Amino acid sequence: MIGLAVIGAGYWGPNLVRNAQATPALHLRYLCDLDVEKAQRVLGQYSTVRATASLDEVLADPDVHAVAIATPAATHLPVALAALEAGKHVLVEKPLAANFEDGLKLVETAEQRGLTLMLDHTFAYTSSVQHLRKIIRGGDLGDIQYIDSVRINLGLVQPDVDVLWDLAPHDLSIFEAILPDDVRPVEVSAHGSDPIGAGVACVGHLTVRLSNGAITHVHVNWLSPTKIRTMVIGGSQRTVVWDDNNPAQRLSIYDRGVDLSPEQQKISYRTGDMVAPALVEREALRSMMAEFAASISEKRAPLTDGRAGLRVLAVLEAASESLRSGGVFVPVQQVEGRVS
Numbered sequence: 001m002i003g004l005a006v007i008g009a010g011y012w013g014p015n016l017v018r019n020a021q022a023t024p025a026l027h028l029r030y031l032c033d034l035d036v037e038k039a040q041r042v043l044g045q046y047s048t049v050r051a052t053a054s055l056d057e058v059l060a061d062p063d064v065h066a067v068a069i070a071t072p073a074a075t076h077l078p079v080a081l082a083a084l085e086a087g088k089h090v091l092v093e094k095p096l097a098a099n100f101e102d103g104l105k106l107v108e109t110a111e112q113r114g115l116t117l118m119l120d121h122t123f124a125y126t127s128s129v130q131h132l133r134k135i136i137r138g139g140d141l142g143d144i145q146y147i148d149s150v151r152i153n154l155g156l157v158q159p160d161v162d163v164l165w166d167l168a169p170h171d172l173s174i175f176e177a178i179l180p181d182d183v184r185p186v187e188v189s190a191h192g193s194d195p196i197g198a199g200v201a202c203v204g205h206l207t208v209r210l211s212n213g214a215i216t217h218v219h220v221n222w223l224s225p226t227k228i229r230t231m232v233i234g235g236s237q238r239t240v241v242w243d244d245n246n247p248a249q250r251l252s253i254y255d256r257g258v259d260l261s262p263e264q265q266k267i268s269y270r271t272g273d274m275v276a277p278a279l280v281e282r283e284a285l286r287s288m289m290a291e292f293a294a295s296i297s298e299k300r301a302p303l304t305d306g307r308a309g310l311r312v313l314a315v316l317e318a319a320s321e322s323l324r325s326g327g328v329f330v331p332v333q334q335v336e337g338r339v340s
Contacts, residue, residue: 001027002089003063006056006072009033014042016068016120019285026066026294030058055079056306059086066116066296069093074160075112077102080117084109089116091292094169095316096309100333103313105333107306112281114297124304125287127279128242128250132233133178135253136255141235144183144214147175149231152221162200164190164319167220172312174231177209184211184311187329190319193241196223206319209322209329249276255274311335 002028006016008220013031030050033039033319039051059082066089071081076097080090090311096119097103112116123129132288135141149171175185185208191317192201206218229244234257241252277298288304295302 001244002296003027003029003065003286004059004068005030005032005058005061006070007032007058007083008016008093009035009039009042009065010070012120013070014127016070016091016286016289017042018287019283021049021225022286023289023293025297026289029061029064032058037171048079055082059083062165063268065089066091067291068120068292071121072160074098075334077106082108084115084117086115087115089117089118089292089296091120092309092310093120094173094309094312095165096306096313099311099312100313100317103306103310107310110306114299116292116302117309118292118295118302119173119304119306119309119312120285121177121304122284122288122311123174124171125284125291126244127281127284128202128244129174129177131251131277131279132174132242136178136235137180140238140253141233141240144210144233144235146214146234147216147231149174150228151220152217152224152244153227154225155222156221157196157198157202158208159199161300162192162204162323163202163220164192164204164206164223164323165316166222168204168206168218169312169316171218171220171231172208172315173304173308175312177309178233179210180328182211183214184334185209185216185315186211186334187331188315188318188322189327189329190322191327192323201323204323206315206327208315208332212314223256230246247281248293250279278340 004020020026022241028049032052033038034053036051036053043049067083068091080092151167175255187209189207192204202222204220231242233240239254253275257270291302298310314333318332322330
């Protein structure tokens, strides 16, 4: 049993608590929050899990082997660094840190101490993304030619980050999980607008150029009256449409597309079948918690390890620079090492 403490009892903390308690390999010992009464309300009157406001108390307990951090991004560095220096494995909510330099410090500290550092990139553990990872890396789609992603809804306008930093990490972490090892973001162009005067971009568009020459596009928006979560992944052999709002048919795989004969320079169109694979619905956060426990016990890197989080952070930082510079393409800092 891996002794676990959850740090943060706000929006996401209760979800971590619930799934940690449902994971057999984990033993939840603490819920830590500056508001102890809030932590106690999350745990309930009869819980044996201890509520505390003291991070020091949690990190000093030898029965706590790991922590799951669900605090504001600006606090990720001090909280995660303190945990790593105390010899604890760390699961941290996205983004890894407030900037690339802080994220790199966490990654290097974890690697130097032989500890697991994992990102809560929850979408990477959904049945849809796991299936996409399998068929894309298995070559079923052929070469990736483009990706178009839309993630819009009437969302909570954040006071400390823009819509790109709030919503785009989901799409970028999905790209990180599904793309082949030799296909990576190399440069990004970002555009945004603030039509309501919030002081940060509320509508954003990212264009990410991949190392194979393909273009990916991400549209994120806090102001849409309707919730849309779709992704179209075009390959040289097949194309997948993912509609995350359609539980009856989340994935549709089309054997349709455009081919060009190199010899005759002639375009032809494929009009084959559409297949909707049957997916086993499960809570992604439960699978993520199980992966965290397994990576600790098996002493291996998790799917969404610290370097995966650092690569997402690198794209976000390049996007912010592009946004400040009027949308010019900005190179993405490369991070070596990747989970196969």
